[in-house]
Amino acid sequence: MASEHLDAEAEAAEQWQLVNTPLGGMWSGRTRYAAAMFFFKRGEINAETLEVYRICARLDHEDPLPIIRDRGVGKEWLTRMGA
Incomplete structure (x- = not known):
């Protein structure tokens, strides 16, 4: 049971690094986008925020955070991201 918790924490830490992949x-x-899907499945971001990551998935130079801010979605996510 404890090892499952550690595995989940390690996975979350890895996904956090991936969602912060440099532009x-x-x-x-x-x-x-794949990392954002991980957080969506955990209930940590909403569908509107995930949609921005989807739109930006093929745009390697596009920062999704200003778009999330402009759309007025994912305020908690922006706070978590330090944006």
Whole structure:
């Protein structure tokens, strides 16, 4: 039971790094979107926020955070991201 908790924490830490993948790298938008899906499935981001990551998935240079802010969705997520 304790090892499952540690595994879940390790997975969440890895996904946190992935959702913060620097802009511009090849496949970085898709990487951020996949990580955002992880947090969506955990109930940590809403569907509107996930949609922004989906739109930006093929745009490796596009920062989803300003778009999330402009749309007025994911305020808790923006706070968590320090944006």
